[in-house]
Amino acid sequence: xxxxxxxxxxxxxxxxxxxxxxxxxxxxxxxxxxxxxxxxxxxxxxxxxxxxxxxxxxxxxxxxxxxxxxxxxxxxxxxxxxxxxxxxxxxxxxxxxxxxxxxxxxxxxxxxxxxxxxxxxxxxxxxxxxxxxxxxxxxxxxxxxxxxxxxxxxxxxxxxxxxxxx
Amino acid sequence: xxxxxxxxxxxxxxxxxxxxxxxxxxxxxxxxxxxxxxxxxxxxxxxxxxxxxxxxxxxxxxxxxxxxxxxxxxxxxxxxxxxxxxxxxxxxxxxxxxxxxxxxxxxxxxxxxxxxxxxxxxxxxxxxxxxxxxxxxxxxxxxxxxxxxxxxxxxxxxxxxxxxxx
DNA sequence: CTACCTGCAAAAAGTTTGCAGGACA
DNA sequence: TGTCCTGCAAACTTTTTGCAGGTAG
Numbered sequence: 248x249x250x251x252x253x254x255x256x257x258x259x260x261x262x263x264x265x266x267x268x269x270x271x272x273x274x275x276x277x278x279x280x281x282x283x284x285x286x287x288x289x290x291x292x293x294x295x296x297x298x299x300x301x302x303x304x305x306x307x308x309x310x311x312x313x314x315x316x317x318x319x320x321x322x323x324x325x326x327x328x329x330x331x332x333x334x335x336x337x338x339x340x341x342x343x344x345x346x347x348x349x350x351x352x353x354x355x356x357x358x359x360x361x362x363x364x365x366x367x368x369x370x371x372x373x374x375x376x377x378x379x380x381x382x383x384x385x386x387x388x389x390x391x392x393x394x395x396x397x398x399x400x401x402x403x404x405x406x407x408x409x410x411x412x413x
Numbered sequence: 414x415x416x417x418x419x420x421x422x423x424x425x426x427x428x429x430x431x432x433x434x435x436x437x438x439x440x441x442x443x444x445x446x447x448x449x450x451x452x453x454x455x456x457x458x459x460x461x462x463x464x465x466x467x468x469x470x471x472x473x474x475x476x477x478x479x480x481x482x483x484x485x486x487x488x489x490x491x492x493x494x495x496x497x498x499x500x501x502x503x504x505x506x507x508x509x510x511x512x513x514x515x516x517x518x519x520x521x522x523x524x525x526x527x528x529x530x531x532x533x534x535x536x537x538x539x540x541x542x543x544x545x546x547x548x549x550x551x552x553x554x555x556x557x558x559x560x561x562x563x564x565x566x567x568x569x570x571x572x573x574x575x576x577x578x579x
Numbered sequence: 580c581t582a583c584c585t586g587c588a589a590a591a592a593g594t595t596t597g598c599a600g601g602a603c604a
Numbered sequence: 605t606g607t608c609c610t611g612c613a614a615a616c617t618t619t620t621t622g623c624a625g626g627t628a629g
Contacts, residue, residue, distance in 0.1 A: 275583065275628065296619075313586040318619060335501065338594090338617070354549045365543050373536050374558055381529055382563030383520045390556045392540055397548030441603065441608065462594075479611040484594060504619090505593070 261288050261329055261346055268327035282310045283320040293362055295339040296321055334391050356396035427454050427495055427512055434493035448476045449486040459528055461505040500557050502526055522562035
């Protein structure tokens with residue numbers, strides 16, 4: 248009774264949820280951690296640790312955060328249920344929002360690196376069903392579909408290409 | 414007409430397929446590479462680079478292979494279509510046979526690390542369908558279902574022996 | 580004042596690469 | 605003989621950790 252339409256219980260903001268988690272761990276919701284949180288939730292794009300470090304390292308204002316701190320904050324946010332590691336690209340873990348955002352999977356273009364989100368409840372149900380058949384208790388999953396996005400395999404226009412339509 | 418029951422065209426042995434690939438790349442099917450290949454195909458278990466290096470590094474007979482060579486061979490075997498990277502465990506890439514072996518996915522126990530293989534064609538078809546809806550051309554996928562295996566979440570019962578009869 | 584944080588630099592861990600000597604054709 | 609291979613060690617990459625000084629309560 249809680250597996251479908253995960254876009255629920257968003258009555259609490261990411262900041263509140265993070266604070267709650269940190270408190271529960273005897274940690275503090277410091278100004279620095281708030282900066283990282285805000286940067287992370289400033290948009291819905293996928294990102295990796297390095298990109299975030301980049302965005303938070305050299306800034307004029309006092310909002311710069313060191314590499315180690317960013318990594319530590321990311322790990323905390325994953326544990327807090329705010330983020331989830333969604334895939335791996337260029338040998339880096341890719342993160343995305345996992346709070347107040349419906350679960351979904353990805354089509355990953357092996358040529359452009361583009362990641363297309365999709366959601367399919369039947370696949371989700373089948374995963375549960377298969378797991379159940381094995382007495383396996385599911386806590387999550389990661390489905391990465393590799394291939395070529397429309398832009399990547401559909402020749403930029405004319406140029407006829409070998410592959411055109413089926 | 415070639416997506417189902419991938420247990421086909423196994424008319425060529427892994428060795429032959431590897432040799433063919435290497436030749437096509439201007440590379441040689443050396444004795445060392447054969448040793449790696451044989452070790453890899455000596456059983457159907459999942460393995461990571463380190464385990465293979467371990468098995469091939471200190472041996473009495475002349476069949477020892479260095480770490481760098483093992484890594485290079487693994488990469489070649491993946492490119493040759495003999496192996497595929499199947500998941501990631503303990504920060505290591507996990508490999509499995511991808512030749513003459515049907516495609517499948519995995520239930521991964523987050524407590525014991527156990528990996529249970531399963532195969533579900535409906536999920537497979539749905540992935541194709543979803544991809545098609547996005548104009549995405551699938552070349553492969555990776556589905557890792559995380560959770561607790563039967564052994565991990567079902568208390569060991571009394572002390573009867575884990576495994577007794579089914 | 581004590582406990583927790585932060586940034587830096589160093590350390591880990593997995594994988595790749597440069598190189599000198601060896602093997603294959 | 606010339607090219608490809610191999611093993612070693614060094615290099616690289618991403619992520620983690622030790623530590624000294626700083627901050628929150």
